[in-house]
Amino acid sequence: MVVPYVKIGRPEWNRISTSHVERANLSIRMHLKRLTRLTNAFSKKLENLHAAVTLYIAFYNFCRVHQTVKATPAMAAGLTDHLWELRELLASEV
Numbered sequence: 001m002v003v004p005y006v007k008i009g010r011p012e013w014n015r016i017s018t019s020h021v022e023r024a025n026l027s028i029r030m031h032l033k034r035l036t037r038l039t040n041a042f043s044k045k046l047e048n049l050h051a052a053v054t055l056y057i058a059f060y061n062f063c064r065v066h067q068t069v070k071a072t073p074a075m076a077a078g079l080t081d082h083l084w085e086l087r088e089l090l091a092s093e094v
Contacts, residue, residue, distance in 0.1 A: 032056050063089055 004016060033041045034052055043049035061073045062084040069076045072083060 027060070028053075028056065031060075058089055059086070 029035045032052060033039050034043055034049060043052060062080065063072065063086055065072055065083065072080075074080045075083070
């Protein structure tokens with residue numbers, strides 16, 4: 001049996017859940033077929049997998065409007081004031 005412990009902060013014990021993380025994992029697996037089992041779309045090189053996941057996470061946060069907040073997560077967090085086009089995302093420098 002795994003005993004939970006607090007790593008940082010002071011969470012309310014009755015509200016601790018893995019549902020948010022599991023939902024994020026499901027969203028990534030459903031949209032990135034590289035991460036599903038029994039597929040031909042896998043990355044042979046770790047760099048390619050890293051690039052694909054990074055691009056998807058950036059798209060998810062800056063280009064995709066989420067139903068729950070009616071905006072992108074980046075807009076909801078105040079990181080940007082507009083919906084990014086894919087062209088803008090690909091042209092941005094890190």
